[in-house]
Amino acid sequence: MTTEPPVLLLREHFDTLLEALARRGYKVVGPTVSEGTIVYDEVSRAEDLPVGWTDEQEGGRYRLKRRDDAALFGYAVGAQSWKQYLHPPRLRLVKADRDASGRMSFSDGDDAEPERYAFLGVRSCELHAMTIQDRVFLGSGVADTHYERRRKRVFSIGVSCGVAGGTCFCVSMGTGPQVTDRTPHDLALTEVIEEERHYFILTAGSDEGREVLAGLPVTPAGETEVSAAKQRVDQTAATMGRRMNAEGVRELLLENLEHPRWDDVAQRCLTCANCTLVCPTCFCTTVEDVADLTGDHAERWRRWDSCFTLDFTWMHGGSARQSGKSRYRQWLTHKLSTWHDQFGSSGCVGCGRCITWCPVGIDLTQEIAAFRDHPITPSPSQP
Amino acid sequence: MSTCFDDPDPEAPKAVSMLPEPYVVVSRNQETADTFTIALRPADGGVMRSFAPGQFNMLYAFGTGESAISISGSPEDGGVLVHTIRRVGAVTSALDRLAPGSVVGLRGPFGSPWPMQQVRGRDLVFVAGGIGLAPLRPAILQVFSHRADYGRIVILAGARSPADVIFHDELHSWMQEPDTEVQLTVDRADADWHHHVGVVTTLIPRARFDPANAVAMVCGPEIMMRFTAVEMARIGLPEARIFVTLERNMKCAVGLCGHCQFGPEFICRDGPVFRHDRIRHWFSHREV
Ligand SMILES: Cc1cc2nc3c(=O)[nH]c(=O)nc-3n(C[C@H](O)[C@H](O)[C@H](O)COP(=O)(O)OP(=O)(O)OC[C@H]3O[C@@H](n4cnc5c(N)ncnc54)[C@H](O)[C@@H]3O)c2cc1C
Ligand code: SF4
Ligand code: SF4
Numbered sequence: 001m002t003t004e005p006p007v008l009l010l011r012e013h014f015d016t017l018l019e020a021l022a023r024r025g026y027k028v029v030g031p032t033v034s035e036g037t038i039v040y041d042e043v044s045r046a047e048d049l050p051v052g053w054t055d056e057q058e059g060g061r062y063r064l065k066r067r068d069d070a071a072l073f074g075y076a077v078g079a080q081s082w083k084q085y086l087h088p089p090r091l092r093l094v095k096a097d098r099d100a101s102g103r104m105s106f107s108d109g110d111d112a113e114p115e116r117y118a119f120l121g122v123r124s125c126e127l128h129a130m131t132i133q134d135r136v137f138l139g140s141g142v143a144d145t146h147y148e149r150r151r152k153r154v155f156s157i158g159v160s161c162g163v164a165g166g167t168c169f170c171v172s173m174g175t176g177p178q179v180t181d182r183t184p185h186d187l188a189l190t191e192v193i194e195e196e197r198h199y200f201i202l203t204a205g206s207d208e209g210r211e212v213l214a215g216l217p218v219t220p221a222g223e224t225e226v227s228a229a230k231q232r233v234d235q236t237a238a239t240m241g242r243r244m245n246a247e248g249v250r251e252l253l254l255e256n257l258e259h260p261r262w263d264d265v266a267q268r269c270l271t272c273a274n275c276t277l278v279c280p281t282c283f284c285t286t287v288e289d290v291a292d293l294t295g296d297h298a299e300r301w302r303r304w305d306s307c308f309t310l311d312f313t314w315m316h317g318g319s320a321r322q323s324g325k326s327r328y329r330q331w332l333t334h335k336l337s338t339w340h341d342q343f344g345s346s347g348c349v350g351c352g353r354c355i356t357w358c359p360v361g362i363d364l365t366q367e368i369a370a371f372r373d374h375p376i377t378p379s380p381s382q383p
Numbered sequence: 384m385s386t387c388f389d390d391p392d393p394e395a396p397k398a399v400s401m402l403p404e405p406y407v408v409v410s411r412n413q414e415t416a417d418t419f420t421i422a423l424r425p426a427d428g429g430v431m432r433s434f435a436p437g438q439f440n441m442l443y444a445f446g447t448g449e450s451a452i453s454i455s456g457s458p459e460d461g462g463v464l465v466h467t468i469r470r471v472g473a474v475t476s477a478l479d480r481l482a483p484g485s486v487v488g489l490r491g492p493f494g495s496p497w498p499m500q501q502v503r504g505r506d507l508v509f510v511a512g513g514i515g516l517a518p519l520r521p522a523i524l525q526v527f528s529h530r531a532d533y534g535r536i537v538i539l540a541g542a543r544s545p546a547d548v549i550f551h552d553e554l555h556s557w558m559q560e561p562d563t564e565v566q567l568t569v570d571r572a573d574a575d576w577h578h579h580v581g582v583v584t585t586l587i588p589r590a591r592f593d594p595a596n597a598v599a600m601v602c603g604p605e606i607m608m609r610f611t612a613v614e615m616a617r618i619g620l621p622e623a624r625i626f627v628t629l630e631r632n633m634k635c636a637v638g639l640c641g642h643c644q645f646g647p648e649f650i651c652r653d654g655p656v657f658r659h660d661r662i663r664h665w666f667s668h669r670e671v
Contacts, residue, residue: 142637284641291446326670341647
């Protein structure tokens with residue numbers, strides 16, 4: 001935890017934080033309400049946030065509803081994650097030109113200066129997801145320079161959750177709900193609403209965070225206020241919508257690659273790819289090549305892809321993963337098993353998005369429970 | 384099972400960029416009806432990349448796309464990068480249309496190489512199915528230019544029909560090399576074919592080499608590699624001395640696009656050459 005004493009910012013002063021960030025040249029993005037869901041968008045005042053809203057989340061179900069207070073952060077995560085800013089859904093990778101003599105030249109297609117974003121309201125699970133993507137894109141060989149350029153400009157304001165979503169299981173994954181120094185962040189806040197007062201307990205996680213705090217009308221937080229904040233987060237931890245026994249799950253899946261449960265889940269799965277698009281750690285992409293009418297200017301675009309598509313493993317002669325079963329198996333074993341081998345942690349942070357946004361409500365916590373309840377003993381492998 | 388073999392040499396040169404560099408086609412040779420070989424050199428005085436046998440490049444056909452193509456030439460021929468390509472779809476067809484003097488984009492080299500340093504003094508068995516001979520060719524050429532460093536050389540190559548045999552003349556010239564055995568087989572023979580008929584794995588028990596000391600390098604369709612490993616085990620060549628290459632759709636070649644995952648491995652980065660025992664667990668399952 002941060003060593004400096006936490007400070008208190010009253011709700012009526014919350015806009016000073018947004019103003020301070022804007023003055024520093026950041027474009028502040030955070031949760032907003034749009035078309036019945038919570039989406040990330042530009043926010044310039046506290047009123048732009050989903051004031052007084054909360055969400056109901058279940059397998060295949062999401063609904064916003066009114067709270068009986070005016071909380072700014074009284075809901076869990078929506079379908080989007082911050083990866084859309086750091087790892088854009090579409091990106092021009094390469095520009096290629098050819099002159100009359102046939103000479104070819106190539107230049108970086110991602111040549112615009114990336115926006116400097118301040119991410120407001122990053123949940124602990126999301127900070128963990130960003131740390132995981134840091135390892136994917138920057139920590140395992142060749143660096144993704146597009147990600148790197150965007151990531152290092154971000155100012156992040158974490159929020160420790162005051163309510164657990166119906167599909168959340170960050171406690172099981174060790175990724176929340178309290179924002180801690182295990183994940184880099186610039187500021188962290190916890191919202192407290194009492195009968196008389198509405199305030200935020202803030203801590204700085206970086207030098208720049210400290211500078212920002214120093215310019216705000218904050219007061220030292222008292223012990224009762226700090227413990228009021230802690231009690232709300234503890235309450236969230238105690239009311240997680242889901243749980244998953246993550247211990248040994250890497251081995252569990254490795255040993256059950258031919259388990260009949262894969263057939264069972266394959267019967268339900270539509271291979272629609274929703275789960276991979278909403279997952280804050282999924283990173284796969286494909287490329288598209290286009291040429292203009294003259295044929296002398298071409299571009300190579302990268303866009304998000306999903307291991308649920310048949311094309312994903314297309315090779316001359318057919319796809320390596322023909323069946324929906326093999327594609328669901330790839331996704332789940334990657335998230336929970338082989339991710340450990342590749343990047344030294346689980347690929348799941350327990351945000352619950354894949355459960356909520358699965359049109360048929362497939363729930364990985366239930367799938368894992370099913371493997372645990374009826375494991376098959378590994379058979380000696382055959383050629 | 385104790386062994387002196389490491390995974391493929393991690394020190395092979397590897398490119399890091401997503402930006403291709405322009406290369407000029409200096410020559411083109413038609414191998415079979417659908418397969419051709421092109422030699423490339425850097426355009427505009429660019430720097431020639433060195434590579435190790437088994438590595439591949441991403442070749443970009445202007446406006447059409449990129450394909451992973453193994454380097455099929457000798458690593459000691461510093462002048463050109465040679466690629467042997469089978470026309471199967473959009474990109475490979477565009478590459479097929481390139482006449483000498485045309486320009487392509489190239490990124491590379493990528494991937495793990497054959498374990499050439501570690502196999503000195505050993506008998507070497509090369510098993511190739513179809514175009515699988517192309518990625519093995521740099522290793523074979525390296526062996527023949529340092530013939531004394533290696534034991535007996537066995538090359539077992541299979542193709543669908545006599546007309547599909549690539550490097551036909553070269554295979555025959557390798558038959559003349561000392562202490563070397565080259566066996567060819569096809570699935571469907573014609574009247575002029577005087578080699579074997581049948582799948583390439585049937586050649587393994589007939590070939591003369593010492594399983595106690597030999598190293599096998601295998602490249603071909605997955606099913607052929609599975610059965611090769613079985614045959615090798617049957618004659619007593621342990622898995623840790625069998626190296627195979629895996630092939631998957633790949634878009635970035637630097638472990639970031641996710642397409643080429645095979646269990647925990649990124650084939651572009653951790654492969655394509657793998658020691659068989661390292662991937663056996665996943666190799667034994669379908670649709671990985
Ligand atoms: C490490 C490695 C080395 C290779 N070496 C050679 C070689 O030396 N010679 C050769 O002829 N071929 C080689 N291949 C296969 C070659 O990459 C494909 O045949 C080629 O990409 C097909 O592209 P296409 O656009 O012509 O075909 P399409 O079928 O139109 O391909 C569409 C897309 O699918 C993907 N794709 C299709 N088939 C394959 C495949 N077999 N492997 C990977 N991706 C595929 C590509 O991304 C391609 O852009 C290699 C593949 C890998 C992974
Ligand atoms: S797998 Fe599901 S619960 Fe886990 S991080 Fe991804 S979307 Fe969230
Ligand atoms: S698990 Fe659900 S969200 Fe994921 S592909 Fe299958 S149906 Fe779609």
